[in-house]
Amino acid sequence: MDKIKFLKIxxxxxxxxxxxxxxxxxxxxxxxxxxxxxxxxxCPIKIEERxxxxxxxxxxxxxxxxxxxLFDYYNCHEIKREDIVLFNxxxxxxxxxxxxxxxxxxxFELRATTGGWNILINRxxxxxxxxxxxxxxxxxxxxxxxxxxxYKGVIPEDAYLLLSNQISGSVDSTKFGLVDKSxxxxxxxx
Numbered sequence: 001m002d003k004i005k006f007l008k009i010x011x012x013x014x015x016x017x018x019x020x021x022x023x024x025x026x027x028x029x030x031x032x033x034x035x036x037x038x039x040x041x042x043c044p045i046k047i048e049e050r051x052x053x054x055x056x057x058x059x060x061x062x063x064x065x066x067x068x069x070l071f072d073y074y075n076c077h078e079i080k081r082e083d084i085v086l087f088n089x090x091x092x093x094x095x096x097x098x099x100x101x102x103x104x105x106x107x108f109e110l111r112a113t114t115g116g117w118n119i120l121i122n123r124x125x126x127x128x129x130x131x132x133x134x135x136x137x138x139x140x141x142x143x144x145x146x147x148x149x150x151y152k153g154v155i156p157e158d159a160y161l162l163l164s165n166q167i168s169g170s171v172d173s174t175k176f177g178l179v180d181k182s183x184x185x186x187x188x189x190x
Contacts, residue, residue: 043072043073043075043076043077044072045070045071045072045073046070046071046072047068047069047070047071048068048069048071049066049067049068049069050066050067050069051064051065051066051067052064052065052066052067052097053094054097055166056096056097056098056164056165056166056170056171056172057084057097057098057099057164057165058165058166059129059130059165060129060165060190061084061097061165061190067097067188067189067190068188068189068190069086069186069187069188069189070186070187070188070189071185071186072186073186073187074181074184074186074187077187079100079103079160079181079184080100080103081100081101081102081103081106081121082099082100082101083099083100083187084097084098084099084100084187084188084189084190085097085098085099085100085162085184085185085186085187085188086184086185086186086188087162087179087183087184087185088183088185089171089176089183092171095185095186096162096171096172097188098162098163098164098172098173099129099162099163099164099165100160100161100162101119101121101126101161101162101163101173102121102126102155102160102161102173102178103155103160103161104155104156104157104158104159104160105154105155105157106121106122106154106155106161107120107121107122107123107153107154108120108121108147108148108151108153108154108155108161109123109148109153110136110141110144110145110148111125113135115135115137116135116136116137116141117135117136117137117141118133118134118135119134119136119144119161119163121161126161126163128163128165128166128167129165130165132167133167134163134167134174135167135168136168136174139175140174140175143173143174143175143176143177144173144174144177146177147177147178155178156178158180158181158182159178159179159180159181160173160178160179160180160181160184161173161178162179162184
């Protein structure tokens with residue numbers, strides 16, 4: 001790592017550590033860093049501190065909690081299952097905070113159970129961070145069943161299944177379907 005990159009990263013760490021020690025909670029802090037991507041090219045990433053608004057990711061992320069947001073991270077890095085991401089949802093001025101549960105090439109199906117349908121990825125029931133299976137019904141089932149039928153049970157290239165941590169759903173793929181990679185704008189770190 002060259003000296004300039006090292007100094008930039010050190011400065012960011014010192015700023016974040018100093019803010020934490022002082023108890024400062026800003027809704028937005030911005031820093032620019034460059035990370036080596038998988039192919040060793042430089043990948044410029046804009047880092048911001050953001051405050052969680054809402055409870056769809058509770059108890060993993062609570063309303064009012066500060067998180068680190070890495071904008072442009074996915075320009076140079078692969079989106080992985082269980083990544084927490086920001087997604088631009090049409091009709092909502094603020095991006096949504098979701099977890100990636102299905103990625104391109106995954107086998108995707110819905111299985112009837114008592115009280116609704118479970119979502120399965122690669123023949124395993126999808127669960128939230130508390131190890132509870134997602135249970136959907138009604139219009140949420142209808143939405144995802146269209147994707148299951150149209151794509152013959154395989155998530156297509158550049159499409160992702162994004163869910164909240166709430167098993168009964170919120171505004172997530174159970175409401176708006178699979179999402180295109182272009183709508184995923186940042187990686188979120190806790």
